[in-house]
Amino acid sequence: MSEFFQQLINGFAFGSILALIALGYTMVYGILRFINFAHGDVFMLGAFAGFYLAPKVATVFPIPSITGGLAVMAISMAICAAIGIVIEKLAYRPLRKRPKLTVLITAIGVSLLIEYTCQNSHVFGASPKSFPTLIPAYPIKLGALSLNSNQLVVLGVTLALLAALRFIVLKTKIGMAMRALAFNPEAAALMGINTDVVISFTFGLGSALAAAAGILFAVNYPSIDPLMGILPGLKAFVAAVLGGIGNLPGAALGGIIIGVTETFVAGYISSTYRDAIAFGILILILLIKPSGLLGKKEIEKV
């Protein structure tokens, strides 16, 4: 029984990371109706940013420590937010009026470009690097459960970020603009909303969350490499679809479901089929309820 709860916590931790990435996908899709293939790579860049930032931050805040860890995460998030905004401006904005397929292929190109550039020996190099300890880790014993404080950190930070996101989306002006844009882009523009600024902000926000996910992932699984974003990125996209693409709580829910399911299947059935689970779930949900668990049905106007 304790194994069950152990796996559950593991699943929640992994699922939280997926949720953070999924939010970025769902926000961008909600507004632009397109899958940002390169989003998973921003997750990777966040982890690497943390890797290179840690020694620099250590000169100001002690590493490992909570302040040090948070500082690294915050700066990482800022850097990746900027990267996300730049990518949008250079690669996606010129194609806004073009068929969706063109942008999709461009996104694939951007993703490949980031991955291969980072693999280059002059950049990060293809071999995995060891992520430094940002936050002191303690084993925690709750009855028969042996947990790691890192897992709780993941859950805690995720909840904090989700709360912050909720505040931004529901209670700020720009959040309202995001929701308006997602609902009806033309009307939003006619109402005087600067669509370019809102879109840039959305990309920045999503990228920041992905960066946070990257750091949290690296804290728990300290081996990072330039291709680490591919599978989590795909799984996070599935999570966004599962929850209902364009739906923020749905993305978070989807992330948790996939994280927990994958962990349980890997733990109790077979770990080699782990990567196929997310895709299996994707196919199931698209067959049964394509609008996702929390999504609404879209009717095509003829």
Add this chain to the structure above:
Amino acid sequence: MNIRHAKTFLFGALALSFLVSLGANYFNSYWLFISYDIGINIILAVSLNLINGYTGQFSLGHAGFMAVGAYTAAVITNQFGELNTFLSGTVFLGALLAGGVLAAVAGLLVGIPTLRLRGDYLAIVTLGFGEIIRVVLQNMNAVGGARGLSVMHGWTNFFWAFSFAAVTVYVVTALVHSTYGRGFIAVRDDEVTASAMGINPTKYKVTAFVIGAFFAGIAGGLYAHSKQFLTPGGFGFMQSISFVVMVILGGMGNTIGVIIAAVLLTLLPEFLRPVAEYRMIIYSLLLIVLMLTRPQGLFSFKKSPAK
């Protein structure tokens, strides 16, 4: 490409392929193997063009169909290849066709659920199917699992590779340039209107998937008997993307362009050998630049459809 005498082309290409293959032993064997790759990539690109280019179904899982064909053909020739050297041609053909048929079945299984999905969703689902096939193969110890499968007979030669390439080009072109085949393009251009004109979009999409998958399976079989070693990882979505790039570069729905693109992209790694480390970076940069400047492909001379 409008073929008036399509069958003449086909027989001409088959004959030419046979003649060239007679002199194949005089060619440098390194470039000979590259030429097999060219033939195989032509099959893959042209078959994918039927799905992506002509029917507008953005499939990112073509390598999965290739894998099914490759492993099926390999298993068959590994089992039955020793029977009789005189029958080796028949066994090879049978193995290739079996690979194609199984891949076609996979195409059916992928096509049916994905029918009502839009462009970007379809891309992810097909990518997902490709990954599922890869994971399944990785777990099938009967075919070597992650350690790979050795293919005993390296039977692929110039004739086989290019004959099948000719057949693939014939099938796709003859199909599309008939009144029946206009239906594929109608489904791509405007599915709702197509159905209002009596066209069953579902049937066309599934047909495209099945035929495309069949030839991808054949290409896989040829690939298996050229490289003589298969790993599931070699059929991942990076592979699928490389085929998609060939289709895009050539111009979606432009068979000649796609053939040229397949040839170019097979030879490109050879020419970029001095900067091999930067090859993939250049590749992906080219893809982005292409989409930003000339999305209809390098060799397409028609206006890209406005949507």
Add this chain to the structure above:
Amino acid sequence: MSALLQLDKTTVRFGGLTAVSELDLSIGRSELIGLIGPNGAGKTTVFNLITGVYQPTGGAITFDGQSAANRQPQEIARRGIARTFQNIRLFASMSVFDNVRTAARLHCPRGVRNALWRGSSFRYGEKQIADEVMALLEIFQLGRFRDAEATGLSYGDQRRLEIVRALATKPKLLLLDEPAAGMNATEKTDLMRLIQFIKDKFQISVLLVEHDMQVVMGICERIAVLDYGVKIAEGAPAEIRANPKVVEAYLGN
């Protein structure tokens, strides 16, 4: 004589919105019926309903004696209902000839095997279709554009092409969705003559959705008026013109 198309208390609901409410409509053979109403009244929805794009949430649709509800659009087309669209929807990457050819296939369908084998049956079938398509194009003076890109034609020619394409499916009922949109006075007169010509030459019924009163009053034998999804009047043009409910629907209170 039984009606060709019969809608009995047909209703279409999208979630909480009732787009069409308990519509009774009857179209006989070789009749030219108009369907008018203010914007958003549900006219295109009725078209989509008849052609199988939307399924009715209530009521019945009968065409040529058989139920036409819950059928796929391609099945409806096969049974003999063809349509044009409010925003012209030609197949953008095809030529004029191919646009019509795609529709002409409906009644001589030959499939994959035929196209691949390319025997005499194939050649015969292709020639038959080509002849039919050219004949149709010539009737409407579009023959000389046969190899031009469909979207390269002038606006008026594109509208005509869309009608020709619909006719290639040999329909018994033709639905025209605002064919006069964007036309000047001369073009409208030509269109009116064209529609009546089509009705007489091809012996088909026409259901016309149109905003232009000159066109509607000029050629329709009977007119039905929709407002907020409800039929508020039906009758001959003169009756409709004089009906106060119709005037109110258009001009408001």
